[in-house]
Amino acid sequence: xxxxxxxxxxxxxxxxxxxxxxxxxxxxxxxxxxxxxxxxxxxxxxxxxxxxxxxxxxxxxxxxxxxxxxxxxxxxxxxxxxxxxxxxxxxxxxxxxxxxxxxxxxxxxxxxxxxxxxxxxxxxxxxxxxxxxxxxxxxxxxxxxxxxxxxxxxxxxxxxxxxxxxxxxxxxxxxxxxxxxxxxxxxxxxxxxxxxxxxxxxxxxxxxxxxxxxxxxxxxxxxxxxxxxxxxxxxxxxxxxxxxxxxxxxxxxxxxxx
Amino acid sequence: xxxxxxxxxxxxxxxxxxxxxxxxxxxxxxxxxxxxxxxxxxxxxxxxxxxxxxxxxxxxxxxxxxxxxxxxxxxxxxxxxxxxxxxxxxxxxxxxxxxxxxxxxxxxxxxxxxxxxxxxxxxxxxxxxxxxxxxxxxxxxxxxxxxxxxxxxxxxxxxxxxxxxxxxxxxxxxxxxxxxxxxxxxxxxxxxxxxxxxxxxxxxxxxxxxxxxxxxxxxxxxxxxxxxxxxxxxxxxxxxxxxxxxxxxxxxxxxxxxxxxxxxxxxxxxxxxxxxxxxxxxxxxxxxxxxxxxxxxxxxxxxxxxxxxxxxxxxxxxxxxxxxxxxxxxxxxxxxxxxxxxxxxxxxxxxxxxxxxxxxxxxxxxxxxxxxxxxxxxxxxxxxxxxxxxxxxxxxxxxxxxxxxxxxxxxxxxxxxxxxxxxxxxxxxxxxxxxxxxxxxxxxxxxxxxxxxxxxxxxxxxxxxxxxxx
Numbered sequence: 001x002x003x004x005x006x007x008x009x010x011x012x013x014x015x016x017x018x019x020x021x022x023x024x025x026x027x028x029x030x031x032x033x034x035x036x037x038x039x040x041x042x043x044x045x046x047x048x049x050x051x052x053x054x055x056x057x058x059x060x061x062x063x064x065x066x067x068x069x070x071x072x073x074x075x076x077x078x079x080x081x082x083x084x085x086x087x088x089x090x091x092x093x094x095x096x097x098x099x100x101x102x103x104x105x106x107x108x109x110x111x112x113x114x115x116x117x118x119x120x121x122x123x124x125x126x127x128x129x130x131x132x133x134x135x136x137x138x139x140x141x142x143x144x145x146x147x148x149x150x151x152x153x154x155x156x157x158x159x160x161x162x163x164x165x166x167x168x169x170x171x172x173x174x175x176x177x178x179x180x181x182x183x184x185x186x187x188x189x190x191x192x193x194x195x196x197x198x199x200x201x202x203x204x205x206x207x208x209x210x211x212x213x214x215x216x217x218x219x220x221x222x223x224x225x226x227x228x229x230x231x232x233x234x235x236x237x238x239x240x241x242x243x244x245x246x247x248x249x250x251x252x253x254x255x256x257x258x
Numbered sequence: 259x260x261x262x263x264x265x266x267x268x269x270x271x272x273x274x275x276x277x278x279x280x281x282x283x284x285x286x287x288x289x290x291x292x293x294x295x296x297x298x299x300x301x302x303x304x305x306x307x308x309x310x311x312x313x314x315x316x317x318x319x320x321x322x323x324x325x326x327x328x329x330x331x332x333x334x335x336x337x338x339x340x341x342x343x344x345x346x347x348x349x350x351x352x353x354x355x356x357x358x359x360x361x362x363x364x365x366x367x368x369x370x371x372x373x374x375x376x377x378x379x380x381x382x383x384x385x386x387x388x389x390x391x392x393x394x395x396x397x398x399x400x401x402x403x404x405x406x407x408x409x410x411x412x413x414x415x416x417x418x419x420x421x422x423x424x425x426x427x428x429x430x431x432x433x434x435x436x437x438x439x440x441x442x443x444x445x446x447x448x449x450x451x452x453x454x455x456x457x458x459x460x461x462x463x464x465x466x467x468x469x470x471x472x473x474x475x476x477x478x479x480x481x482x483x484x485x486x487x488x489x490x491x492x493x494x495x496x497x498x499x500x501x502x503x504x505x506x507x508x509x510x511x512x513x514x515x516x517x518x519x520x521x522x523x524x525x526x527x528x529x530x531x532x533x534x535x536x537x538x539x540x541x542x543x544x545x546x547x548x549x550x551x552x553x554x555x556x557x558x559x560x561x562x563x564x565x566x567x568x569x570x571x572x573x574x575x576x577x578x579x580x581x582x583x584x585x586x587x588x589x590x591x592x593x594x595x596x597x598x599x600x601x602x603x604x605x606x607x608x609x610x611x612x613x614x615x616x617x618x619x620x621x622x623x624x625x626x627x628x629x630x631x632x633x634x635x636x637x638x639x640x641x642x643x644x645x646x647x648x649x650x651x652x653x654x655x656x657x658x659x660x661x662x663x664x665x666x667x668x669x670x671x672x673x674x675x676x677x678x679x680x681x682x683x684x685x686x687x688x689x690x691x692x693x694x695x696x697x698x699x700x701x702x703x704x705x706x707x708x709x710x711x712x713x714x715x716x717x718x719x720x721x722x723x724x725x726x727x728x
Binding site: 053054055056057076077078080081082086087089092093095096097098102103106107110111141158162 | 674675676677679680681682683684685686687688690691694695697698699700701702
């Protein structure tokens with residue numbers, strides 16, 4: 001199992017600003033599979049995403065995480081990205097003065113995926129068309145003045161161009177209307193091939209109807225407490241977390257994502 | 259022919275690629291220090307008319323009477339007695355690079371000037387220490403009556419225009435350093451654009467200090483007649499010596515009715531140069547003057563490009579970018595003086611400090627009592643890259659008219675961890691991420707530059723940013 005697996009997380013513990021948030025996460029996301037990570041607010045979902053991607057404010061206090069056999073923990077965020085890991089941010093930051101097109105070229109170059117200018121522009125146009133992103137976005141500054149939906153599409157645009165081997169989608173579906181959700185989900189579906197693993201962090205099963213997860217995990221108080229198939233997500237939608245986690249689980253959880 | 263020898267300066271230059279210097283090939287220099295004799299020697303060497311000698315000597319006495327300005331940056335390191343005030347590099351001014359002595363030509367080659375001239379400039383002037391060693395102007399502009407040469411040539415060949423305007427925008431007694439320049443000025447540019455002529459591509463002047471303990475005092479006078487347009491660009495570099503040099507220029511611009519003058523500076527002096535410059539423009543009815551002022555180099559810069567809006571509907575624009583690294587203080591800003599009604603001004607300043615560097619914005623907006631319908635907007639943003647660095651803002655408003663609309667906004671921020679992480683999560687190294695954010699911060703300035711200069715500026719910034727993150 002672990003030989004072909006891409007992401008292997010074992011007993012991962014992490015804290016942010018002195019607070020223990022992850023208390024021993026076990027998780028395996030094999031190549032080519034879509035795994036969903038669900039859980040009540042404050043259960044540590046976004047913390048897991050940031051920790052896996054190497055945010056310096058998230059301090060690992062125990063356990064291990066590897067990608068394709070490489071120990072992730074000593075690596076800085078850029079090194080993890082160059083291994084093929086990608087995070088679709090829940091709240092992407094804006095960077096005034098840096099145009100989308102320059103940023104995308106810089107990112108491709110940094111990952112050794114540079115292409116000739118013409119090919120780049122052609123690819124960019126095609127992907128932007130599929131994601132229903134207006135051409136004018138090229139010269140706009142990164143996320144500067146973007147609406148919530150535009151920011152999410154920008155994330156998927158980067159996903160499509162950078163073609164990572166593992167994509168972590170941190171509540172990419174939140175705040176999107178039905179049409180935007182479909183566009184985004186189809187975008188993800190189009191880029192995921194047999195060689196990309198996807199970890200979808202979500203509150204809502206709707207995106208899972210598009211992405212058809214191979215497995216669903218429920219995170220609670222910093223640990224994966226239940227795993228199952230797609231039907232687990234449907235059960236959560238119907239009955240909430242309480243029947244799975246025990247009464248009061250939802251309210252006992254810490255509020256607020258990082 | 260002089261054998262070309264360039265000497266790589268020692269490790270001080272590690273981040274400054276223009277820190278090399280040539281061997282001294284000068285043909286004449288005054289003795290160190292300042293005296294009426296030195297001033298007279300400069301004037302005599304240039305065969306100047308009597309009125310200019312008198313002007314210089316009077317300026318010298320102003321300079322001696324004025325105390326050192328104490329309201330701003332620290333000027334105590336300047337030793338006026340340890341400076342050469344005039345160093346003449348060659349006997350002749352050339353119109354062909356082939357005639358410029360090898361070592362000097364190679365310096366400008368390394369700076370990319372002849373190449374830039376071939377590619378995208380309408381005229382070039384290259385000053386080396388005290389004198390312009392090369393200048394050229396495109397033939398068609400010459401035929402249209404556009405004058406572009408050094409100020410000495412302006413005085414000699416076009417005395418009627420020259421004397422009418424020289425020292426009228428910045429009188430010799432304006433401030434201590436304007437007085438110093440007025441006493442010992444040499445070189446610089448004289449630009450005259452006749453009525454209705456549009457100089458569609460830029461004129462460029464390049465200033466290079468080569469000698470140790472050198473003072474460069476170029477003098478620039480730009481006259482744009484009614485309805486004309488000109489874009490003048492200046493660049494500057496110097497070798498890195500262990501002792502300090504002084505650069506103290508005076509730039510006067512006269513923009514007549516409906517004229518449009520843009521003046522772009524990319525100042526990249528080495529970190530041992532005191533850069534104390536007075537720049538001022540007058541804009542008559544409907545005229546537009548733009549100072550695009552970039553300060554990357556020098557030990558200390560004090561420079562506040564000014565615009566006197568003298569006629570109705572005149573517009574002034576000051577767009578500046580400053581970068582202060584270790585040991586540097588960029589004290590820059592702007593002044594917009596609204597004398598006439600319905601005049602407008604717009605000031606945008608961006609500054610970055612790192613490694614203990616300091617940036618200061620010093621601005622002055624003045625609206626005269628009788629000026630109505632005046633609009634002015636000032637926006638300054640400072641970015642600090644670390645805890646040791648510093649930025650301060652000194653805005654002065656002097657509004658004597660009730661009918662004005664003035665906006666002022668200032669921010670100081672630190673580079674954001676989330677921005678760095680966002681870019682790193684896409685594979686950019688921490689230093690590339692920082693450089694991209696810094697470039698973005700300067701974008702409002704950079705996008706006003708001709709493409710070649712924008713590329714060069716971003717490259718210079720990248721050099722400045724190297725090693726800025728641990």
